[in-house]
Amino acid sequence: MTRSFRDALGVVLAEITPQPWDYTNADGATLTVVPAGFRADKDAAEVVFRVSDDVEEWVRTPDVQRIIDALHVGESWADTPYGWGIDVAVADDGVTVAVYQGGKPTSVTLPPEQRLPLASAAARALEVARAWEDGDGGELA
Secondary structure, eight states: HHHHHHHHHHHHHHHSSOOOEEEEEETTOEEEEEEOOOSTTOOOOOOEETTTTTEEEEEEEHHHHHHHHHHTTTOOOOOGGGOOOOEEEETEEEEEEEEETTTTTEEEEEOGGGGGHHHHHHHHHHHHHHBBBBBTTTTOO
16 A cells, blocks of 8 residues: 555545544543434434443434534523433533433533533534435435
8 A cells, every 4th residue: 555545545534434522521520522423314313422431312413503503602402301311501610511311410511611612522523423414305225
């Protein structure tokens, strides 16, 4: 393999391989945001929000966009019906992301200055997830 081919292959693989974004707070809790990387129908691809390797919530692309929009304007967003889902709470002292499973939250709090980097990370993951969606809205083959 020539070097230029390996470099080009590396660029292509980097573009199609889901890249995680991680933030670990002073308490050792980690938030990871990564596109799921699976083909899906339009508006059905997902981004994974994982808290401390313990729990994760797979959020569909329309809701990821809503989370990003809320983070940009400094508002909270939640979807936790029946005790399952994700809650992104924005406050003066930081951003808390809680994943609910069976009514029990597992959360990580980021400092206020990480609100926009979190929004950017979610936007990058959303972009990759959208690339895995079938663009015509039809069923996958």
